[in-house]
Amino acid sequence: MTFRGFLTRLCAVAMGCGVAAGVAQAREPGIAPMIPPGLTMGLPIAVNPPPGVYLTNRTAFYSAKLYDNNGHYNGQKADILSNSVQLTWIPGVELLGGTYKAFVMAPYVDIHQKRTTTAVGRLGSWHTSGFGNPKIQPLDLAWNLGDGFNVSAGVGVYLPIGNWSAGSAINLGGKFWTVEPSVGVTYLKDGWNASLQILYDTNTRNPDNHYRSGDQVFANATVTKTIDEWTIGPVGYYQKQVTADSNTGGRATFGGAIFKEPEQLALGGLVGRQIGPVRFTGMVTSEVMARNTYGGTKFWLNANYKF
Numbered sequence: 001m002t003f004r005g006f007l008t009r010l011c012a013v014a015m016g017c018g019v020a021a022g023v024a025q026a027r028e029p030g031i032a033p034m035i036p037p038g039l040t041m042g043l044p045i046a047v048n049p050p051p052g053v054y055l056t057n058r059t060a061f062y063s064a065k066l067y068d069n070n071g072h073y074n075g076q077k078a079d080i081l082s083n084s085v086q087l088t089w090i091p092g093v094e095l096l097g098g099t100y101k102a103f104v105m106a107p108y109v110d111i112h113q114k115r116t117t118t119a120v121g122r123l124g125s126w127h128t129s130g131f132g133n134p135k136i137q138p139l140d141l142a143w144n145l146g147d148g149f150n151v152s153a154g155v156g157v158y159l160p161i162g163n164w165s166a167g168s169a170i171n172l173g174g175k176f177w178t179v180e181p182s183v184g185v186t187y188l189k190d191g192w193n194a195s196l197q198i199l200y201d202t203n204t205r206n207p208d209n210h211y212r213s214g215d216q217v218f219a220n221a222t223v224t225k226t227i228d229e230w231t232i233g234p235v236g237y238y239q240k241q242v243t244a245d246s247n248t249g250g251r252a253t254f255g256g257a258i259f260k261e262p263e264q265l266a267l268g269g270l271v272g273r274q275i276g277p278v279r280f281t282g283m284v285t286s287e288v289m290a291r292n293t294y295g296g297t298k299f300w301l302n303a304n305y306k307f
Helices: 003-020
Strands: 052-067 073-090 098-115 124-131 135-146 149-158 178-189 192-203 216-227 230-241 263-275 278-291 293-306
Touching (some): 052 278, 216 263, 263 293
Antiparallel strands (some): 052 073, 098 135, 135 149, 192 216
């Protein structure tokens, strides 16, 4: 397979995920995705680095507006500052013919939200900060297929211990478990990194309000070129909910309602540089499509260090 053919197949897979998403409804109101879409952009996601322990810090600032099912602004804005810390262990062992890694990730979020119409609730401004649900990924395998082509598969779990309270205008965590299997493909050769990761989130029911959020699909895409110490190229992400919510809490839980499906597509660019032992990556992304979710401009700064 040529590099051009690989890119063509990569695009076809991404488009297929969007078509297959189908009709869905939204996750529990007031709760964002556990980890922001696009978090693995820029990485050769199906290639594990050399054995060791790695520390990754990801910081993002997102200035966004909430859009309705027709893509129209509905009177709510938010400024969101997030930071996640990830500790990755690569022991240098093989399992099922692939190299093994495991990691834990903890997100911290600060949100300022303002609502100027009653279309989505009462008027006012809110601010909150705290921890989201942490993620444990005990199984992640990567296989080298030769000639630059690689594939990976893994499964992670988000623990229901982030900041959540009934009736809160903003919740940073969810009081439910989320299981997240993922697959990835990467072409890594001659300075090129063409990667696509697909993640699928499925949630348990919130035991306090008896609301169950539908499943979501996420796709993170990267095509970059490294020359000397610099890396540049386009990045993007897509997310959509693909199964219906379920509300068995009666009128006490959101009036018995379930909500319309979120869908989001963002495109942007990446610049990275190796400085000593630390790899820095800066990105800017902007939504080109947002339905029943936020859309805006996001600035990212990632740093990766091997102990």
